[in-house]
Amino acid sequence: MTYFGLCRAAGRLLRSARYSRSRLVDDRVRKHRAFYAPLLIGLSVPLVRILDGGVRVLHQREWEERERRLYHDLHDASVGVVNGTLILPVLPGKSLATWLEDPDLEEPVRMRAIDRAVAALASFHRAGFTHADAMAENVMVDLEGGAAEWFDFETVHDEDRTMTWRRADDLRALLVTCLLRTARERVAETLRRILDVYHDAEVTRHLAEGFDSVWRRPLALHLAQAALTHERYREIGRLLKERVP
Ligand SMILES: Nc1ncnc2c1ncn2[C@@H]1O[C@H](COP(=O)(O)OP(=O)(O)O)[C@@H](O)[C@H]1O
Ligand SMILES: [Mg+2]
Numbered sequence: 276m277t278y279f280g281l282c283r284a285a286g287r288l289l290r291s292a293r294y295s296r297s298r299l300v301d302d303r304v305r306k307h308r309a310f311y312a313p314l315l316i317g318l319s320v321p322l323v324r325i326l327d328g329g330v331r332v333l334h335q336r337e338w339e340e341r342e343r344r345l346y347h348d349l350h351d352a353s354v355g356v357v358n359g360t361l362i363l364p365v366l367p368g369k370s371l372a373t374w375l376e377d378p379d380l381e382e383p384v385r386m387r388a389i390d391r392a393v394a395a396l397a398s399f400h401r402a403g404f405t406h407a408d409a410m411a412e413n414v415m416v417d418l419e420g421g422a423a424e425w426f427d428f429e430t431v432h433d434e435d436r437t438m439t440w441r442r443a444d445d446l447r448a449l450l451v452t453c454l455l456r457t458a459r460e461r462v463a464e465t466l467r468r469i470l471d472v473y474h475d476a477e478v479t480r481h482l483a484e485g486f487d488s489v490w491r492r493p494l495a496l497h498l499a500q501a502a503l504t505h506e507r508y509r510e511i512g513r514l515l516k517e518r519v520p
Contacts, residue, residue, distance in 0.1 A: 279489050279505045286498030295429070299365065307360040308335065327492040329433045329444060330407045335359060341428045345404070349424065366424045368417030375411060375456035382461075386468060388416045388423075389453055393472040395423035396449055400442050407432045409445035410500050411452035443481035446473055450482070451501035454511060462507070466514050476519075483519045486512035 294312035298305050316332045323330060333341060342361055343354045355362035374380060374388040392414045399406065406413070407430040416423040432441040450469050457465045470479050485491070489508065503511070 277505070279494070279508070282489075282495040283498045283502055285495040286500075286502060289495065289499040290502075302365060303355075304363040304365055305360050306363060323496065325492070326496050328496045329436045329440065329493070330430050330496075331433060332430050337431075338429050341431070345428050348402070349399075363426075366415040366417075366426060367420055368415045368423070371411040371414045371416050371423070372452065372456065374416055374418075375453065384418065386465075388418060389465065389469060390472050391416050391418070391421070391423035392449065392453075393469050395425060396445060397473050397475075399425055400445070405432050405438070405441040406430075406445050406448075407441070408500075409448040411449065411456065414449075439477055439481050442475070443478045443485065446478055447482055447485060447497070448500050451497065451503060451511070454507065455501040455503055462510060463514055466511065467518075470518060479515070480519045483512075483515035486515050 292315055293309075294315045295306060295308045313334070316334065319332055339354075339356050339361065342363070343356075346352045346354045346363065350364065350366075352364045354364075371388055371392045375385065380388075392411065395414060396406070396409060406425055406428070408427065409425070413427040414423050414425050432444065436444075446469075450466065453465060453469065454462055473479075486508070489505070
C-alpha cells in the first residue's frame with residue numbers, strides 16, 4: 276500500500292473515534308462527551324504530536340470556557356453547563372457540508388453557501404480567533420438570513436504556531452471539506468472562489484506549500500477531515516501552485 280493509502284486508512288480510523296454527541300432539546304443544542312472521552316483525548320495528545328498536527332483537543336473545563344467565550348463574543352449568547360453537558364443556542368440554517376451534499380442544490384446557491392462560510396471564517400480570523408477544526412461540518416450557513424456561523428470549538432491550535440500557519444490550517448480544512456463534496460468539473464472554479472473570498476496572499480502561499488508533497492507527517496490527520504483521493508489531492512496541489520507564482 277502507498278503512503279497516501281496508508282494515511283487514508285489511518286484517517287478513517289481516526290475519524291471513527293467519536294467522543295461527543297449533540298442533540299436538539301427544547302430549542303437548545305445539548306452537547307456532551309462520552310465517559311471515555313478523557314481517555315481518547317489523552318491518547319490523542321502523543322498521537323497528534325507524532326503526526327505534527329499543531330492542534331489539541333481541549334479538556335472538559337477548557338472546552339466549556341472556550342465555547343462560552345466564543346458564543347459570547349460572536350453571538351452575544353450564553354452557554355449553560357449542566358453536569359458537563361453544554362447547552363448551546365441553536366444557530367439557524369444547515370451546515371455547509373449538508374448544503375453541499377444536497378444533489379439538487381443549484382450551482383449559484385452552492386457557491387453562495389461556500390462564499391458565506393469563507394467570509395465568516397475570514398471575519399472570525401480578523402477578530403483574532405482561529406478554529407483548529409474548520410471543516411464544512413462545523414459551519415452553519417443560513418442562506419435566507421445571508422449569514423454563516425462557525426461552531427464546535429473543542430479544538431485549539433498550538434500556541435507555538437504562527438498566526439499565518441493557523442489561518443492557513445483553517446483555510447485548508449475548509450477547502451478540502453468543500454472540494455470533497457464538489458463535482459470534478461467544478462473543483463478548479465470552487466478552489467479559486469474560496470481563495471478569492473478569503474483574500475490573503477500570505478495565507479494562500481502557506482496553504483500551497485502544505486500541498487507540495489504527500490510526504491508530510493500530518494497527512495493522516497488531514498485525510499481524517501476529508502478523505503480525498505490521491506488524484507484529487509494532487510490536483511488541489513497543482514491548482515494552488517498556479518495561484519502562487
Ligand atoms: N449551536 C448549534 N446550532 C445548531 N446545530 C448545532 C449546534 N451545535 C451543534 N449542532 C449540530 O450538531 C452537530 C454536531 O455538533 P458538533 O458541535 O459539530 O459536534 P462534533 O464534535 O460531534 O462534531 C452539527 O453538525 C450540527 O448539526
Ligand atoms: Mg463538529
